[in-house]
Structures are given as structure tokens and as C-alpha cells.
Amino acid sequence: MKIVIIGATHAGTTAALHLKQCDPQFEIILIERNNYIQFMRYGIAMSLQSGIPLEKMFLHQPSDFTKLGIEILLEHTATDIDFKKKQVTVQSAENEIKQLIYDKLIIATGSQPIVPKYAENFNHLNNVFQVKSYQNGLKLQEYFKQNKNQDKVVAIIGGGYTAIELLQSFAQNNFKVVIVDRNPRVLRKYFDQDICEIVEEIIRPKCTLALNSEVKSLQQIQSKLHLNVFNNKTQEDQLITADACVICIGDKPSTNFLVQAAQRDGLELETILDAIKIDQNSITSIPDVYACGGCAITRFHGEQIFLPLAQDAVRQGISAAFDIINQTNAKIPQLPTFDSEVTMAVRVYDKVLSQSGLSTAHAQQLFGADNIKSHTVKQLQKLDFMTINESVLVKIVYRNDTKQLVGAQVVGDRNSVEVSQIASIMINRGMDLKQVVQQDFAFNQWFGKPQHVLQQAALEVILQEGFK
Ligand SMILES: Cc1cc2nc3c(=O)[nH]c(=O)nc-3n(C[C@H](O)[C@H](O)[C@H](O)COP(=O)(O)OP(=O)(O)OC[C@H]3O[C@@H](n4cnc5c(N)ncnc54)[C@H](O)[C@@H]3O)c2cc1C
Known part of the structure; x- marks a missing residue:
């Protein structure tokens, strides 16, 4: 064949x-x-930040x-x-x-990558970047090497996870970063407002956030880029001047x-x-x-x-x-793909944010605004007396009528991503909060608590609201 x-x-x-x-x-x-x-496009930001050569990202x-x-x-x-x-x-x-x-x-x-009309003719410039191919990575790397620690201003258009990852690479090398997004929040596609606010609190000291701001045009004037921006909230025009610009508004x-x-x-x-x-x-x-x-x-x-x-x-x-x-070969079965929970994780300085399933807003669209509730738990990951012990915040989103778990958002250290991975399976299998409570998790006094944080969150809801 x-x-x-x-x-x-x-x-x-x-x-x-x-x-x-x-x-x-x-x-x-x-x-x-x-x-x-098989070039790992997300390796571009990783390479800038970690120094791992771009060539390793294949x-x-x-x-x-x-x-x-x-x-x-x-x-x-x-x-x-x-x-x-x-x-x-x-x-x-x-x-x-x-x-x-x-x-x-x-x-x-x-x-x-989507290239907006205003940037269509700018790809040849050595200070306008996309984040997709190996060549894009090399071009960005070259600019990065030549201009780091010189207080250059980089405008990142789009406030998704690519922007958040690039911010960390640039800011650690003394670039001044402006993130421009037409939405009122960064990472809006994935997280609820309260979780986005945690991210914004972490990144605000490291960058300027130009939110509700839609780029209308981009001009190269001598060595500078002029971004003409319209603020949807104040209804005012604004000019952002930058030395370089990275466009990451989606694919x-x-x-x-x-x-x-x-x-x-x-x-x-x-x-x-x-x-x-x-x-x-x-x-x-x-x-x-x-x-x-x-x-x-x-x-x-x-x-x-x-x-x-x-x-x-x-x-x-x-x-x-x-x-x-x-x-x-009929012995080899078909292997249908289960529906996705679009589980994802992004590192934001020393925190990692991850999520699986539906955000509150998306769940409300699908199941009705009055039928969606959420509950947040914040606790230490290990037993309280352990000295090296990070906190983890877990927000679960569930249906009120069936008490089915439909989403989870997690903020913690690297290990906390595991919570979203587990939630992904629970959501995918349609588990309700009673079933979440009764799942079997390994416990060891060196690593965790006898009750998993997802169980804790589910149990608190059941105790507060009952389970009909
Ligand atoms: C900056 C960034 C960060 C990301 N981070 C993550 C992440 O952390 N985790 C995650 O899960 N996903 C992430 N993604 C998404 C992830 O990169 C994509 O989902 C994934 O690459 C899709 O793989 P693919 O093979 O379907 O397509 P692609 O990676 O888009 O590859 C398609 C391939 O087809 C080739 N091709 C296209 N047209 C033709 C043609 N006509 N003839 C010949 N060849 C052709 C292209 O050259 C390319 O090699 C990220 C994406 C971006 C942009």
C-alpha cells in the first residue's frame, strides 16, 4: 500500500x-x-531563555x-x-x-501564524518576528544576542502563552517588554479572570501591559517601530514605540x-x-x-x-x-482519539499555570450561566511540617445539575501540572464530584498528603452543597 x-x-x-x-x-x-x-516551535522561547541551542529543538x-x-x-x-x-x-x-x-x-x-494586514510587508525587516519555523527562531535569536542588555523595547502583539514565555526570555536579558492585546486579560482563552489576575500580578513588574488595545498599523520610522493602537476601553488612540516587535496573535x-x-x-x-x-x-x-x-x-x-x-x-x-x-491487519485495532480536554501548561516565572477542560465562561455558554459553579482550594502540596513545601491553588469548575467536573485550573510549581493531567482524565470520563473524591491516589509522607487536592476540592463542595 x-x-x-x-x-x-x-x-x-x-x-x-x-x-x-x-x-x-x-x-x-x-x-x-x-x-x-519536527522542529518544536515552542522551543524558540525555551532556547532564548535557557541557552539550550535551537538545534536541540528537533x-x-x-x-x-x-x-x-x-x-x-x-x-x-x-x-x-x-x-x-x-x-x-x-x-x-x-x-x-x-x-x-x-x-x-x-x-x-x-x-x-496569522500575519495581520498591517504587518504583511514587514517580514523582511530584521526587527519584526514570528514564532513558528526554525528560521524564525534563528532570526529572533540573532536579534536577541545582538541587543540584549541594551534596554531595547520589544512589543509583543498577542497575550497568549507564546507572549508569556517570550516575555520571560526578554525581560531576564534587560529588554523592556510591552505586551499588547485587544482582550482585557492575558491568557484569556484558557483561564478565568481570577487566575489571569494571578498571572498579571506576576508579570506586571516585568513588563508593560497594554490590554484592551488593538494594533491598527505598524510603521518603521528610522530604526524604530511605531505601533498605532486603539484602546477599546478608553476609545483613545495610543502610540507605542518599540525597537522590535514579535507577532503572535494565533495560527x-x-x-x-x-x-x-x-x-x-x-x-x-x-x-x-x-x-x-x-x-x-x-x-x-x-x-x-x-x-x-x-x-x-x-x-x-x-x-x-x-x-x-x-x-x-x-x-x-x-x-x-x-x-x-x-x-x-484486523488484529491491530482502530484507536479512535478521545475528545480533547485541551490540557495545557505555561511557566510564568517560578509558577506554572495549567488547565484542563472548560473555563467558567465556556462552561456557562455550553450548560447555562446558572448551572455552572466553581470552587477554589489553596493548600500546601506536602504535609504541613515539611520544610520544602510549595502551595498549590486548584479551581474546579462543575455543573450544578449533575455535579460533573468540567474544568480545572491550577497554579503551583512544576509538580502541580500533574493535577491538571489527572483532572483531564476525570473530566474526559465524565466523573462527578463523588467519583472524584473516591479515586485512588498514591500517598507517601515525603511527597504528598493522604488526600489529593482534587479530592479535597470536590469534598468541600459536597459538604457545603450536598449532592443531589
Ligand atoms: C509558539 C507556539 C507555542 C506552542 N506551544 C505549545 C505547547 O506548549 N504545547 C502544545 O501542545 N502545543 C503547543 N503549540 C501548538 C503546537 O505547536 C501545534 O499544535 C503542533 O505543532 C501541531 O503539529 P502538526 O504536526 O499538526 O503541525 P505543524 O507543527 O504546523 O507542522 C506542519 C508541517 O507541515 C509542513 N507543511 C505544511 N504545508 C505543507 C505543504 N503544502 N507541503 C509540504 N509540507 C507542508 C510544515 O512545514 C510543517 O513542518 C504551540 C504553538 C506555537 C506557535
């Missing part, structure tokens, strides 16, 4: 490896437009695949697909065109040419918010075509959303691979 995979980062490489490991007879071709594979080398017999076409871009003839057109960096026939196609083209799925190709062939590659619609086995609306990762939708509490995370790219890549394997 000939399997063509477009895109060689998390989703594409995961699918290729599982396919080949299960059946060495599969002929697999991996197409990648870059001259490298999770695989092409030779890891070629030695298994997987063919890799680097610096080849898939430009067209004939879905009826099952043929992919690829163009090399030298403009050589090839046609590749497939039995099964896996689309793993991921997503690309969009790389699906344009695929949708157009399908239309031309009289087929529909169904999308939602431009992300390819897939079922739990990563199957698209076109026969023998799979999609996984950042180019595809994520299933989240009955909704189909675009919110690409690496762990979902991997899980969807596995589902695609297992569905194909199952067709030739």
Missing part, C-alpha cells in the same frame, strides 16, 4: 512511524517543505525515518492534489515537479490549497473554521484521505474547534495510522 503524508512535524511523523512499525511493507512517502523535520532527524525505509522528500511542497486520481503534485526547491500516487493520503500540513490552519483542489474535483473537503473536519479515526469527508494535527479540528465537549496542541496532533496521527493498519 502506498501512503503519502504531507507535513513532517508532530502529526505527520507520528503517523509515519506507527504505520511503518506495524507493517514494514507499507510504502510511505513523507513530504516536507522545510529542509528539516525531535527527530530525517535519518530516523529513512533508516526505517520511510522516504522523505525534504524541501518539497505539496501544491495540488487530484483527489479523484489519488495523485499529489509536489514541487521541489529547484522547481522540479513530481506526481505521487497514493492509496491513502494523510494531510498533516498543520497551521501557520490558522494550512488548508487553503486542499479545499480548492477538492472543489475543482467536484468533492468537498469539509472544514470548520478552515480546519479539516475529521471523525475520531482522523477520516475526512473524502475517501482514503485522513487529516490530523493543526490542520484539523479538535473535538472538545461536543464542539469542533480549532485549537492546535502538539499532544492532539500526536493522538490524531496515531488514530489515522491505526485505522489504515486495521484495514490490512
Whole structure:
């Protein structure tokens, strides 16, 4: 069987490896437009901050695949697909065109940073940055090395977790950072207001927060960048002057040419918010075509959303691979992807914030404002007499009618991320607060408490409110 995979980062490489490991007879071709594979884009901020070389941020080398017999076409871009003839057109960096026939196609083209209109012509400038590719990383690293400790002002447009991670790298090297976001809070997509406020309290001394502020235009005037900003709250224009600017306002799925190709062939590659619609086995609306990762939708509490995370790219890549394997080897089961809880974690100086499931606002939208409640517990992670002992704050979000746990937000040290990981499984399995209380957790006097903090939170709610 000939399997063509477009895109060689998390989703594409995961699918290729599982396919080949299960059946060495599969002929697999991996197409990648870059001259490298599986670059960890979030490693850019990590490299700046930690000094770990950017070159370490590749999770695989092409030779890891070629030695298994997987063919890799680097610096080849898939430009067209004939879905009826099952043929992919690829163009090399030298403009050589090839046609590749497939039995099964896996689309793993991921997503690309949104470039706002005002910045479209600024990519060539050595002080305007995106955070996606290895080249983006090198460019940012170069600027960083040359300008650190010189009081340069860096404006970061977008207040998501990329901004929070970059802030720490820049601020520790004496850049002055301005975070500009049109929302009233940073990290708004993930956390409730009270949790965002904890983040803002930590970062305010390290940066200027320009919230409710929408960038309208960007101009290069001599060596400075002028950001013309409109404040949605005060309804006033403001000018922010910076030496450099990083744009991280989100991603969009790389699906344009695929949708157009399908239309031309009289087929529909169904999308939602431009992300390819897939079922739990990563199957698209076109026969023998799979999609996984950042180019595809994520299933989240009955909704189909675009919110690409690496762990979902991997899980969807596995589902695609297992569905194909199952067709030739019935002993290997299909492995459908469970719905995501978009569990994520971000480091904010010496704290780590993590979350899983729904925020209060999102839960209220889905289940009604009056039906959603939350409860917050803050306690030491270990027994009170332990001298090295960090606190952990856990906010649980639950439905009032069923007392089902639907979300958890956690602030603590690195170990506290484990609370969100556990909550993720509980939420995903639809556990109510009684079931949360009765789960089995290891206890050891050196590491923890006899009652897990999630149990503590659930128990407090039951004792206060009863359980109908
Ligand atoms: C700054 C930043 C920080 C992030 N941090 C986290 C995090 O902490 N945790 C987390 O889980 N997720 C994080 N994410 C999200 C994560 O990076 C994505 O979910 C993940 O990379 C998706 O993997 P993917 O393989 O589906 O797609 P991508 O990583 O987008 O890769 C797609 C690949 O396809 C190739 N490609 C695209 N089109 C073509 C074509 N036509 N022909 C050939 N090749 C093509 C691209 O070159 C690329 O290699 C972060 C994202 C960003 C931007």
C-alpha cells in the first residue's frame, strides 16, 4: 500500500512511524517543505531563555525515518492534489515537479501564524518576528544576542502563552517588554479572570501591559517601530514605540490549497473554521484521505474547534495510522482519539499555570450561566511540617445539575501540572464530584498528603452543597 503524508512535524511523523512499525511493507512517502523535520516551535522561547541551542529543538532527524525505509522528500511542497486520481503534485526547491500516487493520503500540513494586514510587508525587516519555523527562531535569536542588555523595547502583539514565555526570555536579558492585546486579560482563552489576575500580578513588574488595545498599523520610522493602537476601553488612540516587535496573535490552519483542489474535483473537503473536519479515526469527508494535527479540528465537549496542541496532533496521527493498519491487519485495532480536554501548561516565572477542560465562561455558554459553579482550594502540596513545601491553588469548575467536573485550573510549581493531567482524565470520563473524591491516589509522607487536592476540592463542595 502506498501512503503519502504531507507535513513532517508532530502529526505527520507520528503517523509515519506507527504505520511503518506495524507493517514494514507499507510504502510511505513523507513530504516536507522545510529542509528539516519536527522542529518544536515552542522551543524558540525555551532556547532564548535557557541557552539550550535551537538545534536541540528537533525531535527527530530525517535519518530516523529513512533508516526505517520511510522516504522523505525534504524541501518539497505539496501544491495540488487530484483527489479523484489519488495523485499529489509536489514541487521541489529547484522547481522540479513530481506526481505521487497514493492509496491513502494523510494531510498533516498543520497551521501557520496569522500575519495581520498591517504587518504583511514587514517580514523582511530584521526587527519584526514570528514564532513558528526554525528560521524564525534563528532570526529572533540573532536579534536577541545582538541587543540584549541594551534596554531595547520589544512589543509583543498577542497575550497568549507564546507572549508569556517570550516575555520571560526578554525581560531576564534587560529588554523592556510591552505586551499588547485587544482582550482585557492575558491568557484569556484558557483561564478565568481570577487566575489571569494571578498571572498579571506576576508579570506586571516585568513588563508593560497594554490590554484592551488593538494594533491598527505598524510603521518603521528610522530604526524604530511605531505601533498605532486603539484602546477599546478608553476609545483613545495610543502610540507605542518599540525597537522590535514579535507577532503572535494565533495560527490558522494550512488548508487553503486542499479545499480548492477538492472543489475543482467536484468533492468537498469539509472544514470548520478552515480546519479539516475529521471523525475520531482522523477520516475526512473524502475517501482514503485522513487529516490530523493543526490542520484539523479538535473535538472538545461536543464542539469542533480549532485549537492546535502538539499532544492532539500526536493522538490524531496515531488514530489515522491505526485505522489504515486495521484495514490490512484486523488484529491491530482502530484507536479512535478521545475528545480533547485541551490540557495545557505555561511557566510564568517560578509558577506554572495549567488547565484542563472548560473555563467558567465556556462552561456557562455550553450548560447555562446558572448551572455552572466553581470552587477554589489553596493548600500546601506536602504535609504541613515539611520544610520544602510549595502551595498549590486548584479551581474546579462543575455543573450544578449533575455535579460533573468540567474544568480545572491550577497554579503551583512544576509538580502541580500533574493535577491538571489527572483532572483531564476525570473530566474526559465524565466523573462527578463523588467519583472524584473516591479515586485512588498514591500517598507517601515525603511527597504528598493522604488526600489529593482534587479530592479535597470536590469534598468541600459536597459538604457545603450536598449532592443531589
Ligand atoms: C509558539 C507556539 C507555542 C506552542 N506551544 C505549545 C505547547 O506548549 N504545547 C502544545 O501542545 N502545543 C503547543 N503549540 C501548538 C503546537 O505547536 C501545534 O499544535 C503542533 O505543532 C501541531 O503539529 P502538526 O504536526 O499538526 O503541525 P505543524 O507543527 O504546523 O507542522 C506542519 C508541517 O507541515 C509542513 N507543511 C505544511 N504545508 C505543507 C505543504 N503544502 N507541503 C509540504 N509540507 C507542508 C510544515 O512545514 C510543517 O513542518 C504551540 C504553538 C506555537 C506557535
